[in-house]
Amino acid sequence: MAESKKTRRSSGRKATVIDVAKVAGVSKSTVSLVLRGNAGVKAETIEKVNQAIRELGYIYNRDAAGLRSRESNLVAIVANDLANPYLAQVIIALEGQLERLGFMPIVVNINESVTRQTDMVASLKEHNVAGYFITPAPDTDANWLTELANSQHPVVCLMRDVEGALVPTVMPDNRLGMYLSTRYLIGLGHERIAFIGGIASISDYQERKEGFLQAMNEAGLVVKPSDIEPSSTKRQGGKIALNRVLDRAPEITAIVCFTDVVAYGAYTALSERGLTPGKDIAVVGFDDLEDSRLMSPALTTVRVSAEDIGQMACERLQQWRENLTVPESALVGVELVVRSSCCSVGKKARGLA
Amino acid sequence: MAESKKTRRSSGRKATVIDVAKVAGVSKSTVSLVLRGNAGVKAETIEKVNQAIRELGYIYNRDAAGLRSRESNLVAIVANDLANPYLAQVIIALEGQLERLGFMPIVVNINESVTRQTDMVASLKEHNVAGYFITPAPDTDANWLTELANSQHPVVCLMRDVEGALVPTVMPDNRLGMYLSTRYLIGLGHERIAFIGGIASISDYQERKEGFLQAMNEAGLVVKPSDIEPSSTKRQGGKIALNRVLDRAPEITAIVCFTDVVAYGAYTALSERGLTPGKDIAVVGFDDLEDSRLMSPALTTVRVSAEDIGQMACERLQQWRENLTVPESALVGVELVVRSSCCSVGKKARGLA
DNA sequence: CTGAAAGCGCTTACAG
DNA sequence: CTGAAAGCGCTTACAG
Numbered sequence: 001m002a003e004s005k006k007t008r009r010s011s012g013r014k015a016t017v018i019d020v021a022k023v024a025g026v027s028k029s030t031v032s033l034v035l036r037g038n039a040g041v042k043a044e045t046i047e048k049v050n051q052a053i054r055e056l057g058y059i060y061n062r063d064a065a066g067l068r069s070r071e072s073n074l075v076a077i078v079a080n081d082l083a084n085p086y087l088a089q090v091i092i093a094l095e096g097q098l099e100r101l102g103f104m105p106i107v108v109n110i111n112e113s114v115t116r117q118t119d120m121v122a123s124l125k126e127h128n129v130a131g132y133f134i135t136p137a138p139d140t141d142a143n144w145l146t147e148l149a150n151s152q153h154p155v156v157c158l159m160r161d162v163e164g165a166l167v168p169t170v171m172p173d174n175r176l177g178m179y180l181s182t183r184y185l186i187g188l189g190h191e192r193i194a195f196i197g198g199i200a201s202i203s204d205y206q207e208r209k210e211g212f213l214q215a216m217n218e219a220g221l222v223v224k225p226s227d228i229e230p231s232s233t234k235r236q237g238g239k240i241a242l243n244r245v246l247d248r249a250p251e252i253t254a255i256v257c258f259t260d261v262v263a264y265g266a267y268t269a270l271s272e273r274g275l276t277p278g279k280d281i282a283v284v285g286f287d288d289l290e291d292s293r294l295m296s297p298a299l300t301t302v303r304v305s306a307e308d309i310g311q312m313a314c315e316r317l318q319q320w321r322e323n324l325t326v327p328e329s330a331l332v333g334v335e336l337v338v339r340s341s342c343c344s345v346g347k348k349a350r351g352l353a
Numbered sequence: 354m355a356e357s358k359k360t361r362r363s364s365g366r367k368a369t370v371i372d373v374a375k376v377a378g379v380s381k382s383t384v385s386l387v388l389r390g391n392a393g394v395k396a397e398t399i400e401k402v403n404q405a406i407r408e409l410g411y412i413y414n415r416d417a418a419g420l421r422s423r424e425s426n427l428v429a430i431v432a433n434d435l436a437n438p439y440l441a442q443v444i445i446a447l448e449g450q451l452e453r454l455g456f457m458p459i460v461v462n463i464n465e466s467v468t469r470q471t472d473m474v475a476s477l478k479e480h481n482v483a484g485y486f487i488t489p490a491p492d493t494d495a496n497w498l499t500e501l502a503n504s505q506h507p508v509v510c511l512m513r514d515v516e517g518a519l520v521p522t523v524m525p526d527n528r529l530g531m532y533l534s535t536r537y538l539i540g541l542g543h544e545r546i547a548f549i550g551g552i553a554s555i556s557d558y559q560e561r562k563e564g565f566l567q568a569m570n571e572a573g574l575v576v577k578p579s580d581i582e583p584s585s586t587k588r589q590g591g592k593i594a595l596n597r598v599l600d601r602a603p604e605i606t607a608i609v610c611f612t613d614v615v616a617y618g619a620y621t622a623l624s625e626r627g628l629t630p631g632k633d634i635a636v637v638g639f640d641d642l643e644d645s646r647l648m649s650p651a652l653t654t655v656r657v658s659a660e661d662i663g664q665m666a667c668e669r670l671q672q673w674r675e676n677l678t679v680p681e682s683a684l685v686g687v688e689l690v691v692r693s694s695c696c697s698v699g700k701k702a703r704g705l706a
Numbered sequence: 707c708t709g710a711a712a713g714c715g716c717t718t719a720c721a722g
Numbered sequence: 723c724t725g726a727a728a729g730c731g732c733t734t735a736c737a738g
Contacts, residue, residue, distance in 0.1 A: 017731065017733095027709050028709080028732085040707070057504075061479065061731055062416075062479045062481070062732095063480075064733085065733070067420050067713095067715065068732050068733040073476075092436070095464075104473075106461060107459070107460045108459060108460070109444065111445065120457075125412050128414070128416060234643070235643070264644070268648065290587070291588050294618065296624040369716080381717090382718085383724060385716070388716090388717095398724095413716090414714090416715080417716035418716050421718075421729075423730080
């Protein structure tokens, strides 16, 4: 039995729909209906077909199916940086959603390079993917993105907005998140607060900075331009930025970090300066990575649910496919998670002591 | 001009090879030869064809091409855990290599689940990918893997070995790496050394443990079973494992960690215990992640070049495709990177003091 | 619910 | 180097 199966399988070419039809004793069309899960085929027939498929080791040929039907089950997740742990979480959330909808998610990494982004997307077009999720590379051309959406399939931007592009974006409420964390620090009595990390050419940086500035302005606190220090979003960037800012102004008592990873870098730099976060200086992050509650002290940060981002992004893809109408952008809610990395200061601290 | 282009593009169906042939004034066959980069077409003709392609906004249909030629430019990277930063580095290295070879790398995340692995690979088969790189999920069936390699396209395992599977594996010399780091600790005078982190059902865990035990045995040091504490490979796992091991035996003076991430968790736990790595206790990791030199103290660890893994894995894929012969497995070299997380102890420390 | 026929857009011999 | 023809393995109307 096992022997005969093996023989049949390895004998000659791969099985096709025709072979399956023969073995099942039905027509090609019927096999196709079963393969596509079409309603209205007798249960008994379905069973016969599936039996034949197993027997022959038949493998569905999606190249042929896609050529004829012009449809594809592939959805591309075009990721700007696979080494970014928050993005990894978003990808995982997206994958879960997409599979439930019957899509095959494939991720393509562009490493923050517009050139790679252009090349990879061109290849994906040739493969006729059903839709795109994309965290656009810095300096992505708005027209390029709009054309992708027009001429091809649904496109949803994640995490970053490309100004002028007619494409829905799903991203955290960056402004609100930073506003909340900054207000929290102000409430603890901090008056000289620095903002470190992030690359100025990306939309989320601008939004987070605005949230920070808004909170400061509302409290009547001035922000010196030199207290804002952009940097790479890697750990190393946080370390460098923190040192720059504290070298210039040791009187700073609180640090707002562009992301948790930047905050981790700040932790390192502080420790090398003999300063303890949560005691000598306050630090807040953004993202609430899994690791952040394991830092010591545990990092106070802004939580953005990767699950929510994945879900809202998928909803938009579906809406686009079904109604053929371009969905609205969406802001995902944020939440301040208070842990142990912030101390009180000044009158506030004395008052509490 | 811009106007006429637009009109042409949006008028009706997508351009095909036939349209390109008409505009270029050549035959379908010639267009195909140009598309496939076939040698032996006049430069002038190539230019005419490319001009027509641009003019029409022609998009190559890989479903049709794949159906006819049975070839594909897709190579799948089946990743067990996208949240693992070391794996992210390996993926990035692999992508670089694959693109130079003209492949389109797509990554598929299986989240350490055999079920997802089976499902995703089944889908990839339907898409007729040209080859597979795979970091097998725990409890992967050796026969399943062998069959994948037999019946389909080249398969190269990364990082983990599946015992009994007839598939080449490219992974670090785990045994040597741990042997080196343990010897180093022994050289610093440590006698009671714990090994923490890692999941026992995966090959790299066994190999790293063996390297550790070998060094201990050679030095005539006994290892209590309770000084070996497996755990998840996440940061949280390292934290828990460290606490378990030190709760049982506070006299332990050095910790060998399964990975750098586990070591990060150990750092957290130590700090909460009021212990400083590199002063009160020695810690070594494995992987040499980018972050490890930024920890404070900077982590002593075993470096494995992700670039080398990517390169050797690609070589094997190519060899398989070209010679139709299954390549040998390969061990990638390792290197001990001494930084500041290890202290001397006992006679050794006193001698130096 | 089933069958025979056409066709998706390429590539592949093969003849010129 | 080019052209006419066949065919890859499906899905899609359409007739029964």
